[in-house]
Amino acid sequence: MTTPGSAQQHGLTYQVVPEARSYFASSEISEELLAGVEELCMDGGNQVYRECAPVWDGEDDLFDVASLDDLVLLPNLRRVLGSDSWPLSCGMSSAPAA
Numbered sequence: 554m555t556t557p558g559s560a561q562q563h564g565l566t567y568q569v570v571p572e573a574r575s576y577f578a579s580s581e582i583s584e585e586l587l588a589g590v591e592e593l594c595m596d597g598g599n600q601v602y603r604e605c606a607p608v609w610d611g612e613d614d615l616f617d618v619a620s621l622d623d624l625v626l627l628p629n630l631r632r633v634l635g636s637d638s639w640p641l642s643c644g645m646s647s648a649p650a651a
Contacts, residue, residue: 567608
């Protein structure tokens with residue numbers, strides 16, 4: 554496990570630990586589990602952010618959403634929390650759909 558001290562020693566300050574990136578990139582989530590997702594919570598205080606980047610303060614764009622393309626994989630998604638600016642960062646209007 555990478556700790557904040559060892560992350561700094563290995564030049565991983567404010568970066569995703571390569572092993573964490575590989576783990577999540579290779580993880581497969583079944584369609585059944587994806588269909589069960591009704592809410593996403595993108596709070597910088599969530600444990601997953603500390604696992605991926607132990608030396609991250611939330612003050613940069615390391616985990617900013619860049620694309621909404623994969624939302625089609627979550628057919629029952631009803632709410633996204635903690636992401637007031639993500640539509641704008643993805644080139645979308647923040648105005649409600651008509």
